[in-house]
Amino acid sequence: MIQFKKINTLQSYLNQQRMNGKKIGFVPTMGALHAGHISLLETARKACDLLVCSIFVNPTQFNDPKDFEKYPITLDTDIKLLASANTDILFLPNVTELYPEGTAQLEKYPLDFLEQILEGEFRPGHFQGVCQVMKRLLDAVDPEKLFMGQKDYQQCMVVQRLLDITGKRIELITCPTIREPDGLAMSSRNRRLSPEAREKAIGIYKTLEYINANLKKGQLDSLLKEAHTLLEKTGFQIEYITLANAKSLEIRNEWDGSSEMVCLIAAFLDGVRLIDNMVISK
Numbered sequence: 001m002i003q004f005k006k007i008n009t010l011q012s013y014l015n016q017q018r019m020n021g022k023k024i025g026f027v028p029t030m031g032a033l034h035a036g037h038i039s040l041l042e043t044a045r046k047a048c049d050l051l052v053c054s055i056f057v058n059p060t061q062f063n064d065p066k067d068f069e070k071y072p073i074t075l076d077t078d079i080k081l082l083a084s085a086n087t088d089i090l091f092l093p094n095v096t097e098l099y100p101e102g103t104a105q106l107e108k109y110p111l112d113f114l115e116q117i118l119e120g121e122f123r124p125g126h127f128q129g130v131c132q133v134m135k136r137l138l139d140a141v142d143p144e145k146l147f148m149g150q151k152d153y154q155q156c157m158v159v160q161r162l163l164d165i166t167g168k169r170i171e172l173i174t175c176p177t178i179r180e181p182d183g184l185a186m187s188s189r190n191r192r193l194s195p196e197a198r199e200k201a202i203g204i205y206k207t208l209e210y211i212n213a214n215l216k217k218g219q220l221d222s223l224l225k226e227a228h229t230l231l232e233k234t235g236f237q238i239e240y241i242t243l244a245n246a247k248s249l250e251i252r253n254e255w256d257g258s259s260e261m262v263c264l265i266a267a268f269l270d271g272v273r274l275i276d277n278m279v280i281s282k
């Protein structure tokens with residue numbers, strides 16, 4: 001695995017590979033890698049000739065500075081994991097490399113309602129930060145295909161919007177959420193849970209399953225209320241439990257019985273913010 005810290009050396013290497021006919025697949029991450037990240041790399045490995053992964057904890061997407069400070073960094077282990085997943089290239093830029101102009105005054109993207117709901121509502125500025133970093137990473141790597149996790153459902157929609165806005169002809173492939181054996185979605189933030197909180201953390205998955213099992217045509221408010229009570233009982237402080245159209249992410253208070261729906265949850269446990277979602281199977 002070759003490591004690059006600078007955009008220009010990465011680009012000259014990738015240009016050479018492109019001229020040799022290699023199709024580039026890209027998996028952007030913030031490190032503290034787990035089996036969820038590895039599954040993206042495995043999918044990308046099969047679909048492309050040259051596999052690029054980036055590790056960059058992007059300061060502009062953290063609306064809460066404490067969350068940024070506490071973000072886990074496990075670079076040595078990450079490098080070993082990436083090498084064993086047959087990653088060809090690790091891109092490891094620092095803040096100045098990606099934001100030579102500083103981070104105080106950055107461009108804004110027209111994300112419309114996508115940044116006003118759910119994660120956008122509870123993490124103001126978060127998706128602008130995601131777009132700012134993704135624009136720079138995609139300019140640097142210029143992959144054929146981009147692999148991201150369904151775990152961050154709204155983020156995938158925002159990045160697709162970014163690709164449309166910037167006219168980048170990159171295929172976004174959304175990969176399924178990888179879970180712990182008990183159902184908890186894998187996340188770098190799970191490491192911050194105490195052993196007691198870790199046991200309770202499956203409450204989110206159980207709530208998603210409850211909604212999946214009980215969704216019926218018609219009004220959704222009583223089902224959502226039951227789900228709130230269920231999750232609150234396990235000790236979570238809920239930010240949202242929402243049902244939305246799976247394609248558009250428009251929030252629904254009523255289900256027509258046929259359109260594909262997604263349930264999305266964000267909640268704090270023991271001071272750790274967890275998110276998860278489930279596309280409803282009916």
Ligand code: AMP
Nearest residue numbers: 029030031036148149151152177178186
């Ligand atoms: P992060 O390092 O958390 O920014 O995540 C990097 C990529 O990994 C994003 O596309 C995430 O959606 C994806 N990812 C994170 N957790 C999981 C998971 N449990 N299963 C599948 N993909 C994931």
